[in-house]
Amino acid sequence: MSEKNWTRRAALGLIGGGVGLFATETSGFTTVDTPRNAELGTAPDPDGLLGVTNTDQTVTGTMDEEVTLTTVTNRFGLDFDDVSVTLGEDAPDFITTVSAPDSLPANEDGGEAVRVEFVGCPTTTTEHVDVDFVASGPDYSVEFSRTFTVKCVVPEPAKCPVTVGDGAINGDEFDEGNQKGNSGQAVINKGKTDGEVAGDITIDNLNIKINNVRVSGNVTGKKIRINPNTSIGGKITAFNSVVIKENSVVCGASDKAIDADGSVTISGTVNGDVHAGGDVTINPNGKVEGNSDKAIDADGSVTIRGTVNGDVHAGGAVTINPNGKVEGNVDAGGSVTVNGKIVGDVTPQGSVSGNEAVTGNDSQEQSMGEGEDEEEGDEEGNEEADGEED
Known part of the structure; x- marks a missing residue:
């Protein structure tokens, strides 16, 4: 034996x-x-x-x-x-x-x-x-x-540009032919790549989740989730939604950083413009550095708890929660609730309410009534902000 x-x-x-x-x-x-x-x-x-x-x-x-x-x-x-x-x-x-x-x-x-x-x-x-x-x-x-x-280990902050070494995995290895998926999802993590991918990742037929990896090129897929400690050197194109978690960065390409048919939720850093067919949410640690006329262009509503440097265009309502900040103009297809800070003009299709003033035009003051009406506007703004937090 x-x-x-x-x-x-x-x-x-x-x-x-x-x-x-x-x-x-x-x-x-x-x-x-x-x-x-x-x-x-x-x-x-x-x-x-x-x-x-x-x-x-x-x-x-x-x-x-x-x-x-x-x-x-x-x-x-x-x-x-x-x-x-x-x-x-x-x-x-x-x-x-x-x-x-x-x-x-x-x-x-x-x-x-x-x-x-x-x-x-x-x-x-x-x-x-x-x-x-x-x-x-x-x-x-x-x-x-x-x-x-x-x-x-506390990792170094994700930053641009994204560089990878000569031994990085080629992004072509993650195309449709090589990805069977896990419940319709392709997971690209440090264990599979040693932390580096050179070039683009294109998996049109699957959701993509990337964990703790530096990708030098673009990422294209269905739903795309960028988990912490991930750096994307190019832009993200999604046929559904996009989620960017904390301590991750999307560097963008040709001004645009995210182009999604669905919603976009950002808790990390995006260097470039965000185009969304649905709603856009910028969480407290989230930051968007726009590169053109519109840092955010959303068909749906926009909720901002973090920072946006650039103009915001929304097909629906815009809510700036406490500690949220927009360094640019806000153009909304619905109402605008300002409980944070806007350094720019506000052009709403609906009313403007909230607890904070707008550094720009006086559309908030013009759209509010006096006394009791203003108090009601404040209360509604706070309720909406609280609902978004939940």
């Missing part, structure tokens, strides 16, 4: 021979339990009966990044039909979820990944995390714990 070709009888025999494991067998049900940091088998953890990697390494991640914590390989010679992995009680706050394979078939090579998701940290931090494993079959199970070192 080779060292790695374990059967149930051989595994129990080895356990009974005293290698730091504990085993009992009652009515055909076997439990194998190990104290913390005990080896599974006679070899170090990666080559044990249940091979566990990364116990002597630091696993690094950043905000909204899912990384492989360890790889578990089953060498018992018995299939484990159910696998459960849980974080210890003192797990660091920057890790919230852990995912494991549903089962562990008996094999000698390969293994299955156990992954954790980093939610971000205020400063770069290194901590330890305990992970409890339970793998079971019809009449047997294995339970053990391992301690891993994890490091949460």
